[in-house]
Amino acid sequence: MATQASPIDRNTALTLSTERPASTSSGYLMLVVLLAAIIVAIFGATQIDANPTLGVPLLLAGSLVFAFVVIGFYMLQPNQAAAITLFGSYKGTDRTTGLRWVVPWYGKKKLSVRANNIISDKIKVNDLRGNPIEIAAQVVWRVTDTAQALFDVDNYKTFVLVQIEAAVRTIGSRYPYDDFEHQEVTLRGNHDQVGGELRQELIARLTMAGITVDECGFTHLAYAQEIAGAMLRRQQAQAVVAARQTLVEGAVGMVQMALTQLSEKGVVELDDERRAAMVSNLMVVLCGERDTQPIVNAGSLYQ
Structure with a gap:
């Protein structure tokens, strides 16, 4: 994935202050x-x-x-x-x-260099597929360069809040909320990877203020209310389809194994018609949602 230029790279004309020891x-x-x-x-x-x-x-x-x-x-x-x-x-x-x-x-001018913990407000973002989602993030940050924090930005605490919102919007629009087939990196399924990218994005944005980020992650992640119901039904339908697909694949394998073993061990010889009937019955038994009621044939197999 191509890396994006940080805010510092886009503003090379800015002269940054540098912290140095004072003579006290x-x-x-x-x-x-x-x-x-x-x-x-x-x-x-x-x-x-x-x-x-x-x-x-x-x-x-x-x-x-x-x-x-x-x-x-x-x-x-x-x-x-x-x-x-x-x-x-x-x-x-x-x-x-x-x-x-x-x-x-x-x-x-005194300032704290202790770790600070911020939980951002819930903001609405369109994910990679254009679906509106709600995101809130938790960020642990601290001042590393006091000169930059005091003299390169007007108010470094307000600056942190604004950059957190901007970074969350950027990362939220870079990935889809969910991918049931697990073929893409998603916000819901790849917390560690997306959280690490969010941290790198924040560090790049806050470097000019002499601030680093120790830890960050999402505290709230959900579809927006206007599409939450529809997306829930979609997820349920995708789950049913996936479950049915897995069930059918397993049933086909079991039927094939049963017919192969019956044939190899000479338990019964079936013509094509009876083989098709047995396959149909086995698929009904294995894939049906309700318990089947067996019918015992006391006579010949062909009666």
Whole structure:
């Protein structure tokens, strides 16, 4: 099957951002500096009356250092990142957990890199044969590149929802809903294969947003209500035809085996007319839906 170009291939003019480590500091070290500034400020406040020349500068210095340090603190939980910017320019991403610190004029934008689970709304799609079907998908996704997620798309969560719907429509229209003869790849009969193709389609669409897909599959798959009754009757008819075909093939084999063994073992010699009658009776017995009522012939075979 020919592969389709991904959205990135169709838009080569787009310049993608790339995540890189940010230059940040441990917040615990700066916490010591903060405590020292508090001590200096308190000591200066106590010396204002006795020695204003010493007390006022210490109070001002301690207060300024305290204000400078306290603004730069931020905290990162496990599987959480912070994009660092300077006046709108991206300076890197911090993924180190715990208490962190950066100079106050740097901006900090937190985002989660944990796995997210989404179940899409039911959407109506025409399958390969033009039959309207309803599809809903479950997708597990996560952010892998924070710079792309924040700066290459307007809202990466909304972007994910829109691309999931687009990918489901694409895959849903690529295959028929069902094939009773099992000669084609179908949405209902090949969950693993179709789910894998849906995942690849989503990965190609979400790469530009720095997002990958860990798992996906269909949570709802059914004919649309307007044709559900007709398609159910069609499936039932196909099932009856297939069952009858299998039954007739088996009955023919059993009749052939019975006639062959009767002939080889010399149990009875049958002319063409009696052979045809026996074949007819055996087919009725083997293919009939109701139990047959045997008739015992107590006389000659030809009476």
